[in-house]
Amino acid sequence: MAMFGDPEDFVVMSEREKYLYDLQGFLVVRKLLSTDEVRALNDALDAHPDRTGDHGPGGALDGTPLAGPDTQYVHYEGMLTWDQPWCQPFRDLLAHPKLIPYLNTMMGRGWKLDHNIDVLTSKPGAQGTPFHGNSTGMFAGSTYYMYDDGRMRSGLIVCQFYLTDVNPDDGGLTVIPGSHKANFPMPGYVRHYEDHQEIFHHVTVKAGDLVIFNEATTHGALPWRGKGERRCVLHRYIPKYMHYEGGVYETRLPEWTKELTEAQRAVLEPPYIYNRPLIEDDGESIARPRREGI
Helix, strand or coil: CCCCCCHHHHHCCCHHHHHHHHHHCEEEECCCCCHHHHHHHHHHHHCCCCCEEEECCCCCCCCCCCCCCECCCEEECCHHHCCCCCCHHHHCCCCCCCCHHHHHHHHCCCEEEEEEEEEEEECCCECCEEEECCCCCCCCCCCCEEEECCEEEECCEEEEEECCCECCCCCEEEECCCHHHCCCCCCHHHHCCCCCHHHCEECCECCCCEEEEECCCCEEEECCCCCCCEEEEEEEEEECCCCCCCCCCCCCCCHHHHHCCHHHHHHCCCCCCCCCCEECCCCCCEECCCCCCC
């Protein structure tokens, strides 16, 4: 299954990439992050072994193909507010210039971070995660995918920046290509990878690659069998007028965000439309149209 292009093509989202994302519901962007960027992110994590958060539910997948001998996977938390220099590589991802053309194409001008940023790590033997995604044949106001008048539009999008390699048979992120357009609910045997495994696609990447997928694309993770640790940074973006994650969001940005660039602050704005700061393609400058369509 063809998914890749040359890094030189990624100045804008190419027609080839648009076709592949529309067809599959996911896209692999090679070498979006430089070697130095990957190193800085890994160094920051290595310096904070005490900042891990919740673990996966132990034993929850026993008896399914997703079970693993070490039933836990680990998340890091609070990376944007770590001390300098450790917070900086994570802040630099918020409005990464190479990412902006993809988000502008998939969601239109104006989008925001949804959820806190997340780092998912798995050590050899870690269990997988059940498959999920919309796949109900019903319009979901927050995880939709549509194409109209020459433009694609998506609801919630997941961006996984990979800090380590994922080789064939290692496990990790696995998707059902095209499922973002499915017209029938996902069967239970799909949720736990128990039947029709031929419809799944295991995503292989190198450190520095980016995987983008629509939240409606059925996705999960196979047990981690790689020789080393699996590490990826997860950013979830959503159109500027929407809020997906539960709980209360702040209508005023916290004090620490004054340390960010104007573009990075724009990503953290709450949902609204009029007079919203819009990030230009250079990842730094801002446009502020007074009235703007959805």
